[in-house]
Amino acid sequence: MKRKTVGGVLIPMLLIGIGLFFWCSRPGVFQLNAEGATFLPLKTASFEHPSADPQMVKGYLVAINTEDRTLDIIGHEPAEAKFRVKIQPATRLIYLHRTGGWLVKFEDLRPDFYVEASIDSTGTAREIVLRAPQKQPVFLGEVICQPSFPLAGLKVSPDGKRIALLGEGYDHGLSYLNEEGKTVIIGQTLSRSLSWSPDGQHLAFVKQEEVRGKDEKLCVFSFANGLVRVIKTTRSTPQQVNGFSYVAWSPDGRTIAYGDWTGLPYSEGYTQQIALISPDGGTEKPVATDFVDTSMLNWSPDGCYLLINEVLSPEMTDALIKQIEVATREVTDLTSLAKPGDLFPSYSPDGALIAFLRKDGVADTIWLMDRRGQCRRQVAREAGRIYGLCWVDASHIVYCNQDSRELIGVNLLTGQKRWLTSGLEPNVVGRTLYYLDRPANDGEQHIYKLKLEDF
Structure with missing residues (x-):
């Protein structure tokens, strides 16, 4: 993952000398991608200064790298069992350290994707979604x-x-x-x-x-x-x-x-x-x-x-x-x-x-x-409201977010979530997902089927 370096080792040294004791725990970066999360010591992290008046945000900080679509969570190892970050549409937090804590501002990125993630105390990604939100529903698979x-x-x-x-x-x-x-x-x-x-x-x-x-x-x-x-x-x-x-x-x-x-x-x-x-x-x-x-x-x-x-x-x-x-x-x-x-x-x-x-x-x-x-x-x-919980096999499930009309898959072994398609009324037979594209009161309906071979 490419990073911009500002201030060489000066900023990490300031962070170590000033900010670490603010939380009294080991600082660092949780670098997330589709495979999981990696904890990096703070000295390996680099930072981008805010270009406008920042606001104070306590706790954990997030930055998105638009080149490889990874997610960095900046802060210390979480003391609680789990925390959750959601960014929608895509924004990034530009951050630096000053006496007294982290200063942060939000800056809009291209609205082409959003990130949803959660991390436990070991630095393992329990939930992660990297996908493009669509202005219009996207129905994948074959109309039958x-x-x-x-x-x-x-x-x-x-x-x-x-x-x-x-x-x-x-x-x-x-x-x-x-x-x-x-x-x-x-x-x-x-x-x-x-x-x-x-x-x-x-x-x-x-x-x-x-x-x-x-x-x-x-x-x-x-x-x-x-x-x-x-x-x-x-x-x-x-x-x-x-x-x-x-x-x-x-x-x-x-x-x-x-x-x-x-x-x-x-x-x-x-x-x-x-x-x-x-x-x-x-x-x-x-x-x-x-x-x-x-x-x-x-x-x-x-x-x-x-x-x-x-x-x-x-x-x-x-x-x-x-x-x-x-x-x-x-x-x-x-x-x-x-x-x-x-x-x-x-x-x-x-x-x-x-x-x-x-x-x-x-x-x-x-x-x-x-x-x-x-x-x-x-x-x-x-x-949103969850509906239509289906087992694919002993380690995968599919469900419907009824409010957003989306079908989501979860790998129970890794905890990773995956957007599958827009749709409602999921049925799973073997490794094939059947679904309706819309409710009865919302125009012409179609029945789709979608192979889940790579899920």
Whole structure:
């Protein structure tokens, strides 16, 4: 990395003689690039003087090198566990040392990229993004479909051969995109909570009535004969939002897990249960009961456990992560916060880890923990709302920043973040990312697919 030298060794000597004791810790430069961070002793750093009246900034200082797009964090080794710097659009801090501390001014650079990074006490980059912010969205990959009706969401089959299409509202129902790229209608009634069978030959879904208090049906569509079979019926009350909650097909394909109400009148209090049923119908088998409300239902890869969210408030700001052992019906609370707020848990492909979303009122963060609810660590943080968390493999995840409409990838081994594309509704099958380019109320939609081979 090329550096401008001002004052030879004079400025480093002044920094050592005057400024270092201001923080009483080892000074230096964290030099960041896409591979990580390197700590350099202060004597190797050089500085550029400000050209206008600077302002005092306490703590850590940042400078961007526009030639090789590296990031320098100037200061001392952080005493706290972690700090975060974000520059958007690109600016640089021009800095020098005077008696009493650092003096800093901001100067605009070419607005062609921004830097986001965080560093722990060892000088290791936990998060780093070096990318060009776009005035207009940039959709990468291949367009595979332009739907003829507005979509609320999509769900790709495990083999990637078909894509289930959820229409927006009650007018467009449920369809699928076949291998030839043609759209086939399954039903005109509003549907939700889609779950594919492991072999991709069947699709479970909830058929929802527009009027509350009517029957809701848990259905299975067979691609072999094109028929819809109702395997369970329940009823929503005018006070209850839905009769069924989430639906999830087991990894061995033999059972479907779902949540529904116990049937108590709303005025007397009601609870929700998690039950299993055969894809052919028959008698349900409850595996856990007495939940306030549930959202999200996820099987472990070995089929031995179920993850759920027990929702304690309609806004979903208070939610508990619970794990159900199917064989014993034992329920374990994995939530650690005094005020619960952990959402959308899902197992890694090898079943060793659980990823989940945490909302603290300031930012959305993604966390990992093991199957016992221990060894928690944060792996991503966004100022916008995070949605659509997907596992690529045991060491990579993809998620959507819903506010900026961007899809972000995270390497869980290095902690590095990577911008993938603009888009919404991420689905990952193998190493292919499927997504929508825009919401239904924002013009013509397209479905894209993007290879993640180099991710």
